[in-house]
Amino acid sequence: MGLFERYLTLWVALGIAAGVALGVVMPGFFQTIAGIEIAHVNLIVAVLIWVMIYPMMIQIDWSSIKDVGKKPRGLVLTLVVNWLIKPFTMAALGVLFFKVVFAPWVDPQSASEYIAGMILLGVAPCTAMVFVWSQLVKGDASYTLVQVSVNDLIMIFAFAPIAAFLLGVTDVTVPWQTLLLSTILYVVLPLVAGVLTRHALQQRSPTAVGDFVARLKPWSITGLIATVVLLFGFQAQTILDKPLVIAMIAVPLLLQTYGIFLLSWVGARLLKLPHDIAGPACLIGTSNFFELAVAVAISLFGLHSGAALATVVGVLVEVPVMLSLVALVNRWGKQAPAARLAQATGHGPQGPLA
Template sequence: MDAARDASPEAGGRLSRMDRFLPVWILVAMAAGLALGALMPGLGSVLEAVKVGQVSLPIAVGLLVMMYPVLAKVRYDRAHRVLADRKLMIASLVLNWVLAPAFMFVLAWVFLPDLPEYRTGLVIVGLARCIAMVLIWNDLACGDRESAAVLVLLNSVFQVLAFGALGWFYLQLLPAWLGLPTTSAEFSFQTITASVLVFLGIPLVAGYLTRTVGERLKGRAWYEDRFLPRLGPWALYGLLFTITVLFALQGGTILARPLDVARIAVPLLVYFAVVFAVGMVAGKVLGLGYARTTTLAFTAAGNNFELAIAVAIGTFGVTSGQALAGVVGPLIEVPALLGLVYAALWARTRYFTIPNQSALQEIS
């Protein structure tokens, strides 16, 4: 990501040339993954041979490489300012743990009333709040990195504490109250905790230590002006690698069941668009400013797909409809949230007061 945007969360900036062509790179990564899966039928078993919890090791590596540079950019000495922003904290908790899961529940029943496995998979996706890829989208959209790091940490804590209880509520208790069929599911506390510790804990500790040690040895100017520009592109490399592996692993299933994928994709697209829009409007109304408003919207709209997939596979099996819904989640989320990056940048120049707005025209 462009180092020019690091000076201030509210500072004007522009997408780097590499970032501006990200849609092209993502399409290439998707096509490469599909081609690899089609040309090498045994590749999936090789990629799945070693796992971190229930997630393929190559995907785990890609996620860690993707998240580490972004977390190394966070100025951790500013985190206390984010925690002191009660409006942001409360809005994030309400959007992430009340409105978003409830909205996904409604969408699942509206769009998939006759497909209980896919419906359950969507509900699980809605419960898995984002702790990984959201950092990429937030960074591309010039969101507040410190706020993103704090909100992701907040989501991780609630994920460990509340995921099982909310799963019971939305799959058993609430459907029973409404006279709808219920789904029995046991959620592994170990799986949820492992997902948080691996996919957030490792890159967070690495990013914090990198900044702390780097600034002590060389100073902040060297760290941000010389080190971060060299480290930054690895976030994009990790993202593209993860997308390639995902499509190589699941491309065959997706191509074999296109109508099912389409039916799962529609409520997901509605979910991403509506939740993101609600987050942007809420931030604007609360006067959070562009950077924190964007962070609020992305952390609410994104989902922890690695956890959703792990829970679906661990609970219902790798060939289940619930697992397919979990897999379709990130395949729809990646292009959808990339599109929302450009929507956020468009809204930035029209609905928010940003210093040096003339410098932003190139990206609108």
Template sequence: MSETNSRIRDIWRSLSWSDRLLPVAIICSIVVGTIISKYCPGSRQAFQGVSVLNVSVPLAIGMVIMIIPPLCRLRWDVLFNISGDQRHNLLKQLCISIILNWIVCPFCMLCLAWVTLFDVKAYMNGIILIGIGRCIAMVLLWNRIAKGNESLCAIIVIMNSILQLLIYAPYKIFFCDIMGRGSTFNEHSVDIDGISGLYSTVAKTVGFFLGIPFASGIFIRGFGVLVFGRERFDSKVMTFISPCGTIGLLYTIIVIFIEKGDSFINTIGVSFRCFIPLIAYFTVTWFGTFIGLRWYLGRGSDYKFTAISCEAAPHCGCEKQLLDSSSLNGKSWKRCCSAKYQDITTQAFTAASNNFELALAVSVALYGSDSSQAVAATYGPLIEIPVLLFLTLVSQYLEKKWLWADPVVLL
């Protein structure tokens, strides 16, 4: 019990104050926005002036700012530090990641949203938008706390950032408007002209609200590393940049609930139903990936046992059993020791995490800041942060409880 409490304290201390307080801050932002909407209805007019892509300029600025800090953390240098013997494992891990992140997980969220929110399609589409956006921010933190493969995680995040620029628009149309029966779908046919126009709108929205932060993040990091050095930039400069993302997110949420306050109060029960698919998604995808990959990656003879005796390399404690590899028990131990905890943990957290910032930006741009889709998208970080924080504890527990391949830095 004391060991568990100590581990919880260590994880809590590893979080910044902004990360610790973000769920509470989101709830406070929802309350503040709703109160302002209820008692100061004229405040809604303040965000209906000049707009860009159907989003008021003040709100658009906040939405861009909230996405820039995570992209400033991306370590592009890891792409140039891959040796020849590491490329095979990297390619294998990236293929697994693409299948999980861009095929399995979006369909998983679609199914969960449809089962729980089939009668409120606006909220359902807001949840689906979260499911098709792959995480580029908090996943780096969860992976580090859970002691995953940080280099692999950085490469997956870079890959997902680029893929989101290219395929988020067609994914939105397919999952929300065709599979989710959105505005361009009816019972008998699909409006091709409507889809074509919608694709153009979504592509412009993604290009603006992800493209600008993406380019800004690359420039800021490149310039900062050049001037301050990588270690100083990550440890010092990012402490000033990171809170800007939190401020931008909270500002955006306040504006959304200023616009949506009255109707949110009247439909609060429906709104909270959005919690069900989100909690189920984070839990199912994490455990499914973690357990499934441990079986898949451990079923082969990937483990290379080179020690002559268990005293020569007592890393994970299973060398003695592996010496008897001809027996059924020895083969079972060998399968367990073929699975690499660091890689599996990274895959589990990258699969379970989502880009709620992009989902929020797209929902506001396409449906309006007073839409049910935007309200549903705000619940992404509210649920994701406490659930995945709990899963970091589960991950560390399973690292101690189960057998793994000896820890080796592969990338």
């Protein structure tokens, strides 16, 4: 591992601190950056995410995508977790904490809005950042693309009905421009660029793709840290003004994230998925499409609503939490070969992904 990857957690922590500090010192600058958007999609953040996932797209071997149907278990795991489990557990945790546990300290109207924001996060599985997490756990790039693409397709039809059911309303206005533009910016454009780049590099030499991706890795990590700085800079004053509320919202979000990950990991073990498929499958179900969740919360409840704040807290906790899960995937993945060897020789239990 290079310097950037080895100390990634430290760089992200410094990025969080820098974002909050700069957001307080230079609020006008971040307000200007926040205003550069189309259909609630911030174009600066989109460019930085593009920089992050472009190296991942270059590694996609299109000749192997046709074989995904021969090993559908990883895709099935992702879809079951994303659409049959995650939205409903998120709603249940929101009700438990804000209608019961935190009820003495939160008024009913605010509690309902916080729950609504959490639900919107739960109904929006990740479509962009998961390429970064997949790369960090050495996931199968082609399989990750298929998983994300199928999720995007299902989201177009399932997001509004599930959100409406869980929110208890009959008319959920989905900002289709946001959904479609995000898919184009975060998946389609970098994918096309990656395909063209890979084709051109393969014409040079068999090692050109690997060498080029290796040179891009520092830029990919830099894009991640810059994104963290911007996201925390945008919400710096909110973080300082409402630390208790943010902490209360973060508790069920953290439980949901780690709980869904552990459930997915157990499922991956039972299905005997290989590490390069199990890792991304678990992380896709764990992370959120926060851009869409924030946009829907603002359009339904208003910019300064509790629902919007809850989705923003989802953004705040996502990167640090996902990095911790990446570390777990990598650690457990390293243990798997030794466990398989022990099982084969009769000297140990079955490994996590045997």
